[in-house]
Amino acid sequence: MSKNAVYCIAQEHTQAEVIVNSLKDAGFSNNDISVLFPDKTGTRDFAHEQNTKMPEGAATGGVAGMGTGAVLGWLVGIGSLAIPGVGPFIAAGPIMAALGGAAIGGAAGGIVGGLVGMGIPELEAKQYDDKVRNGNILISVHTESSDQIKVVKEIFERANAHDIKSTSESHAPT
Structure with a gap:
């Protein structure tokens, strides 16, 4: 079965948390939700933990905890990535694996x-890259049906997310 993905940009961490929590409440798996945002040195707006399943060197330390952003602790594979030439980011979900290779290989334009x-057209990927580098949060959800796509879009719209798009994935995660 081919998977699709629905993407959006959240402008604030609290907005991203509302979206992720709504997706969880709607029954989406923590394996199907990805979040990507810049890691602001010295701050930890979201609780996260060291990801021990990433290739050596891709994940850096972190702290698990409660409080603001604890909802992201529910996501799979949350951790920090340092992408050479791009900077430090916090990533969770399938996007963590997609970007992990860029962190290890030092690929230019690693986010794009x-x-x-992950199946995002290059033009849209460049737009998302620019927005994430400027402090926004990219959220994506892998879906398997048009009904799920509709639910995700409604959640994004209710939370006033921006740049809501959907696409068919050429390389669906397993």
């Missing part, structure tokens, strides 16, 4: 390449 590899 990872997003294109």
Whole structure:
């Protein structure tokens, strides 16, 4: 079965948390939700933990905890990535694996390449890359039906997310 993905941009961490929590409440799996945002040195707006399943060197330390952003602790594979030439990011979900190779290989344009590899058209990937580098939060949800796509879009719209798009994935995660 071919998977699709629905993407949006959240402008604030609290907005992203509302979206992720709504997706969880709607029954979406933590394996199907991805979040990507810049890691602001010295702050930890979201609780996260060290990801021990990433290739050596891709994940850096972190702290698990409660409080603001604890909802992201529910997501799979949350951790920090340092993408050479791009900077430090916090990633969770399938996007973590897609960007992990860029962090290890030192690929230029690592975010764009990872997003294109997840099925996002290159032009949109470049737009998302620019928005994430400027402090916004990219959220994506892998879906298997048109009904799920509709539910995700409604959740994004209710939360006033921006740049809501959907696409068929050429390389669906397993």
